[in-house]
Amino acid sequence: MRVLGIETSCDETAAAVLADGAIRSSVVLSQDAIHGLYGGVVPELASRRHIEVMLPVVRRALDEAETTLDGLDGIAVTCGPGLVGSLLVGLSVAKAFAYAHRLPLVGVNHLEGHIFAGFLQEPPSHPFLALVVSGGHTALYACLRPLDYRLVGQTRDDAAGEAFDKVAKLLGLGYPGGPVIERVAGDGDPKAIAFPTAQFTDQLPDFSFSGLKTAVSLFVRRHAPLPPALTADVCASFQATVVKMLVRRTIRAAGRLGIRKILLTGGVAANRALRQALEAECGARGYGWTAPPPRLCTDNAAMIAAAGTARLARGERADLTLNARATFPLA
Numbered sequence: 001m002r003v004l005g006i007e008t009s010c011d012e013t014a015a016a017v018l019a020d021g022a023i024r025s026s027v028v029l030s031q032d033a034i035h036g037l038y039g040g041v042v043p044e045l046a047s048r049r050h051i052e053v054m055l056p057v058v059r060r061a062l063d064e065a066e067t068t069l070d071g072l073d074g075i076a077v078t079c080g081p082g083l084v085g086s087l088l089v090g091l092s093v094a095k096a097f098a099y100a101h102r103l104p105l106v107g108v109n110h111l112e113g114h115i116f117a118g119f120l121q122e123p124p125s126h127p128f129l130a131l132v133v134s135g136g137h138t139a140l141y142a143c144l145r146p147l148d149y150r151l152v153g154q155t156r157d158d159a160a161g162e163a164f165d166k167v168a169k170l171l172g173l174g175y176p177g178g179p180v181i182e183r184v185a186g187d188g189d190p191k192a193i194a195f196p197t198a199q200f201t202d203q204l205p206d207f208s209f210s211g212l213k214t215a216v217s218l219f220v221r222r223h224a225p226l227p228p229a230l231t232a233d234v235c236a237s238f239q240a241t242v243v244k245m246l247v248r249r250t251i252r253a254a255g256r257l258g259i260r261k262i263l264l265t266g267g268v269a270a271n272r273a274l275r276q277a278l279e280a281e282c283g284a285r286g287y288g289w290t291a292p293p294p295r296l297c298t299d300n301a302a303m304i305a306a307a308g309t310a311r312l313a314r315g316e317r318a319d320l321t322l323n324a325r326a327t328f329p330l331a
């Protein structure tokens with residue numbers, strides 16, 4: 001089955017072609033240069049950029065896969081959660097193509113897409129626990145059977161990626177924050193500053209990053225202007241604190257649920273310190289773990305085509321009333 005995936009939920013314009021679940025092309029056009037000027041995504045600018053580049057991005061994905069719209073068996077498009085103005089661009093294009101070429105259409109939840117990124121190379125077998133960590137979400141899902149998700153825990157305030165982006169902005173390091181903090185942290189000491197980890201009295205495997213962000217903000221204000229060595233220590237200590245919270249709670253939830261396999265995915269899953277810490281903790285307990293390669297952790301359309309392939313194979317079809325959803329819980 002040949003499926004075109006289209007993803008425009010935030011600030012990446014992406015299209016990809018999968019043939020029987022294998023990537024034939026994956027084109028991602030980042031808008032980082034546009035939003036970098038503002039230290040975060042500006043929704044209207046994101047929609048306007050999507051509409052300029054969507055068709056060339058799809059054309060390139062089809063050309064690289066050596067196919068045409070008539071050579072496809074279906075189209076999968078992200079319909080939420082995300083920025084509505086951005087989602088509408090991808091949805092309109094997907095619907096127009098599906099209508100004109102009489103192709104089956106399916107709407108995909110972006111978070112399910114991130115989980116399916118884990119199936120593109122080394123698919124984990126069920127049951128597994130998925131830690132989805134991105135700029136908009138931080139959540140744990142028990143994946144007991146294919147296409148069946150139970151929400152186990154989630155952030156009570158900011159998403160982990162959002163915390164990386166805000167701390168990078170505080171430090172004047174630019175956008176997106178994750179990659180630059182990871183790079184600067186390489187020169188710092190992760191034990192230099194003891195930032196707080198959130199504690200909950202109810203013992204749920206939830207996350208919270210707003211207290212950490214405030215602690216970093218207070219530290220930066222107290223020590224301004226920060227010399228480069230101290231900036232590196234802040235980055236390393238902040239990153240280590242985020243990693244500790246994510247890994248500890250995930251391992252604890254896996255233990256409680258009796259699930260011995262973990263899938264790490266979403267943009268923050270590109271972070272090497274996080275991957276290494278999860279690998280070490282899983283190794284110590286004999287748990288299995290997997291994560292997509294970094295380029296498939298961040299937003300892309302191959303993951304949307306992968307989830308769409310599974311849903312189309314089950315006979316799911318969207319009609320032309322398919323709409324954008326700013327919030328769209330996966331479970």
Ligand code: KG4
Pocket residue numbers: 010133134135136137160161162164165176177178179182266267268269270271272297298299
């Ligand atoms: O999944 P994604 O591309 O978009 C959303 O669905 O939100 O995730 C983007 C987020 C951004 O917050 C970015 O700073 C973060 O992922 N990110 C990273 C790294 N690469 C991207 N965070 C930590 N370390 C990285 N290497």
Ligand code: ZN
Pocket residue numbers: 110114134135266267298299
């Ligand atoms: Zn995402």
